Amino acid sequence: MFQTVGKPVPRKEGRQKVTGESKYVDDLSFPGMLHGVTVRSPAPRGRIRNIEFTGDLPWHEFTIVTAKDIPGENCVALIVDDQPYLADELVNHAEEPVVLLAHPDKYLVEKARCAVRLDIEPLPAIFSIEAALAKEQIIWGEDNVLKSFTVEKGAVDDVWAKAAHVVEGEYRTGAQEQLYIETNGIIAIANAEEGVTIWGSMQCPYYIHKALLKPFLLPPEKIRVIQMETGGGFGGKEEYPSILAGHAALLAWKSGKPVKMIYDRAEDMAATTKRHPSRSRIRAAVSSEGKLLALDIEFVIDGGA
Numbered sequence: 570m571f572q573t574v575g576k577p578v579p580r581k582e583g584r585q586k587v588t589g590e591s592k593y594v595d596d597l598s599f600p601g602m603l604h605g606v607t608v609r610s611p612a613p614r615g616r617i618r619n620i621e622f623t624g625d626l627p628w629h630e631f632t633i634v635t636a637k638d639i640p641g642e643n644c645v646a647l648i649v650d651d652q653p654y655l656a657d658e659l660v661n662h663a664e665e666p667v668v669l670l671a672h673p674d675k676y677l678v679e680k681a682r683c684a685v686r687l688d689i690e691p692l693p694a695i696f697s698i699e700a701a702l703a704k705e706q707i708i709w710g711e712d713n714v715l716k717s718f719t720v721e722k723g724a725v726d727d728v729w730a731k732a733a734h735v736v737e738g739e740y741r742t743g744a745q746e747q748l749y750i751e752t753n754g755i756i757a758i759a760n761a762e763e764g765v766t767i768w769g770s771m772q773c774p775y776y777i778h779k780a781l782l783k784p785f786l787l788p789p790e791k792i793r794v795i796q797m798e799t800g801g802g803f804g805g806k807e808e809y810p811s812i813l814a815g816h817a818a819l820l821a822w823k824s825g826k827p828v829k830m831i832y833d834r835a836e837d838m839a840a841t842t843k844r845h846p847s848r849s850r851i852r853a854a855v856s857s858e859g860k861l862l863a864l865d866i867e868f869v870i871d872g873g874a
Contacts, residue, residue, distance in 0.1 A: 751800025
C-alpha cells in the first residue's frame, strides 16, 4: 500500500534540472524579440517635472512607454489598488518605475536607460515606522496605516497587578531579501486581437492574470500566463511578477513584438519587494512559578510605500 514510505523518491523534474535540460525564462527566445528595461526614480518621493532622453542615441529605434501609454487602468491589482504600473505625476518610493524602454540590442537598451534623465521635485518622505505612526506627515490614507487588527482574549488588564513578574521587551527585524538563485524575468507577447501571453518565473500565476485585467481591459480568456521553471521564490515571486509582467506586456503591446525583461542581480535586490521590517513590543505577566499569565503584544510591520 505504501510503496514510497522509507524509499528515496526522485523529484519529478530532478533529471531535467541536473542535466540542464530544464528551460528557464531566459532560455526562451522568439523571432524579432526586443529586450526591455525599466527607468526608475532615484528619489524616495517627489513630483515628476520632466523626462529627457539625452545622448547621441537613435531614440527613434526604441519603444518607449510611459504612464500615458497604458490602454486601461494604471493600477496593479494587489491588496489595495493604490500602486501604479508606472509613476505618472508623483513618485512614492525610490526605484519606482517611471519609463520603460525596449530595443533589439540588449546592450544598447541598457546604455539608453542610463541616458534618460528624470527631473523630480523632491517632496518630504517617511523612512521609519515611528515617523509613519507619528502622523506629522500623512502620505497614505488618513493615518499612514494600511491595515490594523486587534485580537483580544480574556481580562488581561486585571492580571498585571497580581503578577509576580512583568517582563517587557522590544524586538526588531530588518528587511530581508529572498535571494532566489534565478532573478525575476518575464517574456510577453501582446496585441489587441490575440490578447496577452506571459511566460515567466513566478509563484502565483493567477495573481498575474488578475493584475493584467486592469491595464489592458481585456476579457479574462484573452490573458494567458505560463509558469516556466522557477529558480526559487520564497515569497519574493508572489506578487512582484505582476508588476514585471505588466511592464513587459506594455512594451509588447506598443511595439507589436515579443519583449523579454530579465533583471540583473543589482536591480532585483534594489527594486523588488522584501520581507517586511517589523517592530514587536511584548509585555508578559508571569507567576512566581514561571507560569505565563498574560500577554500584551504590539506588532507593527513596515509596509513600505
